[in-house]
Amino acid sequence: MDLESKDGLHWIHVILNSLRTGKSERAISLFNLREAELSSRAEYSVFLADFRKFILQYSAGATCLKAIALGKLDIEPPTDPLRENDMFAQYKQLHSNLLHLTWQSQQIAKGDLQQRVRFMGDFSVAFNTMIEKLRVKEKLKEQIRIQNEDLQRLNAEKDKFFSIIAHDLKSPFNAIMGFSELLAEQVKQKDMDGIDKYADIIVQASGKAVNLLMNLMEWSRSQTGRIAFTPAELNLFEIVSQTSDLLYAAAMQKSIALEVAVMDDIRVFADTAMLSTILRNLISNAIKYTRSGGKITIAARKENKEVLISVSDTGVGIPQNMIERLFRIDDNYTTSGTQDEQGTGLGLILCREFVEKHGGKIWVESKRARGSDFYFTLPDF
Amino acid sequence: MDTNSKYNFKWGDLGDIELGRPNLGTSTDVVVYRLMQYTMRDVLEKHWGPEKTNDFFIESGYKAGSEFCKNVLDYSLDFDGFVANLTMNLEKFGIGILRIEKADLEKLSFTLTVSEDLDCSGLPYSGVAFCDYDEGFIAGIMNFYTKKKFRVKEIDCWGTGDRTCRFTVDAIDQ
Numbered sequence: 001m002d003l004e005s006k007d008g009l010h011w012i013h014v015i016l017n018s019l020r021t022g023k024s025e026r027a028i029s030l031f032n033l034r035e036a037e038l039s040s041r042a043e044y045s046v047f048l049a050d051f052r053k054f055i056l057q058y059s060a061g062a063t064c065l066k067a068i069a070l071g072k073l074d075i076e077p078p079t080d081p082l083r084e085n086d087m088f089a090q091y092k093q094l095h096s097n098l099l100h101l102t103w104q105s106q107q108i109a110k111g112d113l114q115q116r117v118r119f120m121g122d123f124s125v126a127f128n129t130m131i132e133k134l135r136v137k138e139k140l141k142e143q144i145r146i147q148n149e150d151l152q153r154l155n156a157e158k159d160k161f162f163s164i165i166a167h168d169l170k171s172p173f174n175a176i177m178g179f180s181e182l183l184a185e186q187v188k189q190k191d192m193d194g195i196d197k198y199a200d201i202i203v204q205a206s207g208k209a210v211n212l213l214m215n216l217m218e219w220s221r222s223q224t225g226r227i228a229f230t231p232a233e234l235n236l237f238e239i240v241s242q243t244s245d246l247l248y249a250a251a252m253q254k255s256i257a258l259e260v261a262v263m264d265d266i267r268v269f270a271d272t273a274m275l276s277t278i279l280r281n282l283i284s285n286a287i288k289y290t291r292s293g294g295k296i297t298i299a300a301r302k303e304n305k306e307v308l309i310s311v312s313d314t315g316v317g318i319p320q321n322m323i324e325r326l327f328r329i330d331d332n333y334t335t336s337g338t339q340d341e342q343g344t345g346l347g348l349i350l351c352r353e354f355v356e357k358h359g360g361k362i363w364v365e366s367k368r369a370r371g372s373d374f375y376f377t378l379p380d381f
Numbered sequence: 382m383d384t385n386s387k388y389n390f391k392w393g394d395l396g397d398i399e400l401g402r403p404n405l406g407t408s409t410d411v412v413v414y415r416l417m418q419y420t421m422r423d424v425l426e427k428h429w430g431p432e433k434t435n436d437f438f439i440e441s442g443y444k445a446g447s448e449f450c451k452n453v454l455d456y457s458l459d460f461d462g463f464v465a466n467l468t469m470n471l472e473k474f475g476i477g478i479l480r481i482e483k484a485d486l487e488k489l490s491f492t493l494t495v496s497e498d499l500d501c502s503g504l505p506y507s508g509v510a511f512c513d514y515d516e517g518f519i520a521g522i523m524n525f526y527t528k529k530k531f532r533v534k535e536i537d538c539w540g541t542g543d544r545t546c547r548f549t550v551d552a553i554d555q
Contacts, residue, residue: 079542080542089542089543089544092537092543092544093544093545096480096482096494096545096547099482099483099492100480100481100482100494103480103481103482103483103484107461110461112461112465114465
């Protein structure tokens, strides 16, 4: 192309066309190339200064817009040194909005669904609606997760219930039936040899069955919301004494000392039946896991606005890795006693449930072969 | 600094405004705030020169930021929660609309904007960034929250022809 043959107006059109088609660098170089020539013509001399400024501004603006359109936000938007071009302020605003929007999106991706966009018109409405829908969806997911957990717990409770019915309750009744038949047979034959032992076994098995049935009944009532919770002012010493009296014979049978170290002025705000169940289960367990000649101590002391009650034994202790499983129905842990007494693990689960109903806590500290200390708290009166 | 001064600002010095202004309320016109700030700048510059005056504003902003964080903001929150709390309170007190543009939590380096800024929004172009007090205010908040020192620089301002104040906030290596 013969550049010299074209007139000035033609070159102005070529330069403008380069700008329109995004070739701003070419527009600048063409202008530089033709500027001296065009300046020599009187009709262009006034116009050229403004035209140069226009090309430079347009070029900077186009470069910025192109970068923003491509999502390249790591640019510095152009500044207008004369503060005349409002377009540059708009570019800067757009750039700022997109940077902030990027940051907000990053926060949302991290799980912060409280972010809301408050600029860019209809876009903000659409964006905020999307976040709100996400938030509702997340809430629903959380509800489903909680429901699933509840279902799993209910299923575990059902399994536990059937397991107790099927196995644990069957064992004492097998003993009762077997030894009753043996007893009846020998009595018929006037053979009294060993029948006192049979009678003892029947009594023990009956006791176990009754204890288990009581726990099952209370647990079943607590699960179906049919158990009454009527806390009142109670003298702790009286309740502990009544419960330990009931278990005194069982402790004596294993030559275990049962000591009540509770001051008679301690009062708790508790439900009598539930507190008796908690104590009965903890003391029964202590008897079960303590060898002959051992000792069980029931103690209590006031701490702040609570009463801390402990049932301590000198028994076999509990392995550390099993302690967490003691109070969980879905992962329950139970072992035979020192004289092969069988248990269900239901007692401790009942204890936790009843203690928590009072707003208290239950926990255990134990050392193998040294014994266990079961603690629980109840509200002071 | 006047080492003989016995005054040491405490949040309680602000008084019980609700009690004291049962009819006029706790808010006032931005004009009044700016009137105090810019007349004070005028007097301070005449006595101490522009550079020293900027330092005064930065230092007092820093103290204000620390006290604001201590007494108004919930600085026990994690960073995202803290930013949300800060944004909410800056708007509640009519200080400005905070937006984060960039955040590098590892380097503790941020770019943020404050729109409708209390100190400068609407000021005519003068080629000068005015928000020295805000620089100190932001540094004070960040220092109280992170227990690290920060360098805060205003890079855009109404005074320099922009329509929002933009600050770079960077932790200083110690």
